[in-house]
Amino acid sequence: xxxEQPEQGWERRYLGVIIVGLALAILGVFGGLAIxxxxxxxxxxxxxxxxxxxxxxxxxVLGAWVGTVLAFYFGRENFESAAKSTAALVRQxxxxxxxxxxxxRAVMIPIEKxxxxxxxxxxxxxxxxxxxxTTDVLGKLDGxxxxxxxxxxxxxxxVAHRSLIDGFIVKKVLAAKPANPADLTLKDVLNDSDAARxxxxxxxxxxxDSPLSEAKAxxxxxxxxxxxFVTESxxxxxxxxxxxxxxxxxxxxxx
Numbered sequence: 001x002x003x004e005q006p007e008q009g010w011e012r013r014y015l016g017v018i019i020v021g022l023a024l025a026i027l028g029v030f031g032g033l034a035i036x037x038x039x040x041x042x043x044x045x046x047x048x049x050x051x052x053x054x055x056x057x058x059x060x061v062l063g064a065w066v067g068t069v070l071a072f073y074f075g076r077e078n079f080e081s082a083a084k085s086t087a088a089l090v091r092q093x094x095x096x097x098x099x100x101x102x103x104x105r106a107v108m109i110p111i112e113k114x115x116x117x118x119x120x121x122x123x124x125x126x127x128x129x130x131x132x133x134t135t136d137v138l139g140k141l142d143g144x145x146x147x148x149x150x151x152x153x154x155x156x157x158x159v160a161h162r163s164l165i166d167g168f169i170v171k172k173v174l175a176a177k178p179a180n181p182a183d184l185t186l187k188d189v190l191n192d193s194d195a196a197r198x199x200x201x202x203x204x205x206x207x208x209d210s211p212l213s214e215a216k217a218x219x220x221x222x223x224x225x226x227x228x229f230v231t232e233s234x235x236x237x238x239x240x241x242x243x244x245x246x247x248x249x250x251x252x253x254x255x
Contacts, residue, residue: 095253096213104215105208107252108230108242115140116148119157126151129187133165137186141165146227146245148203149186154239156229158199160186168195203227207234208241216249 117140119126131137141147141162149158168189172179189195204218208230215228226246231238 095255096216098255099213099216099249099253100211102212102252103208104206104210104212104228104230104244105242107212107248108208108244109248110242111148111150111154111229111240114148114243115144116150117160118150118154119152121152126157128190129185131186132182133169133184133186133189134181137165138162148227148229148240148243150240156203156205156231156236156240158186158190159203159227160189160199161202164195164198165189168192198224201225203229205229205231205234205236205238206244207231210234212244212249212252215244216253219246219249 117131117137119128119131121127122130137147137160141160145162147160147162148156149160151157169181169184172184172188173181189199202222202224204215204222204225204227206215206218206228210230218228219225228244228249229236229240230242230244231240
């Protein structure tokens with residue numbers, strides 16, 4: 001909003017007092033004239049009626065003038081005050097209320113723009129045993145914390161976590177029978193019950209038109225879910241369209 005001119009600021013601070021004082025002065029002058037004009041009337045009833053008639057004409061005109069001037073000078077301030085109050089109420093929306101107004105499709109990372117690992121079909125299943133942890137998985141995880149792993153049809157199958165893969169390799173190297181890190185595969189992770197639970201279950205799915213609050217609920221109600229994938233109908237058996245991370249939800253929750 002443009003800076004208010006000094007003379008306009010002075011007017012808005014004192015105009016109310018000036019107008020009220022001026023109105024009272026005018027009322028007094030005209031009231032006195034009205035009384036003087038009919039004071040010589042011998043009939044008290046006619047005298048009182050004359051005063052009432054004159055003031056009945058004067059007061060509505062004077063009131064309309066005062067109201068018009070005040071509305072002209074203070075109408076904009078009232079509007080701006082109401083607008084600011086409305087904006088303040090909007091800002092007071094809770095994070096959950098804000099998330100309920102945002103659709104998953106509006107904030108998801110399109111899956112074609114995400115770094116993912118795609119499985120290939122092999123022997124009636126997939127090629128997890130051929131995917132080396134140190135090259136195929138960690139190679140894709142370079143600079144990232146999590147890696148979606150999709151089946152050949154583009155459906156979400158696993159999510160590999162860098163911390164989990166690093167920890168799994170260290171555990172195998174320090175085992176009673178040390179493993180060669182270069183030999184470890186995604187299949188080895190899936191054969192470890194604790195690691196497999198994270199890889200298989202640390203995600204949920206929603207539809208494109210689901211509110212973001214639904215994705216947040218999937219994360220909040222689980223001790224391992226950090227990612228939500230947007231699929232065509234919201235089911236994990238459908239092709240993935242987009243990816244919503246816990247970071248995306250946290251950013252969208254800010255009010």
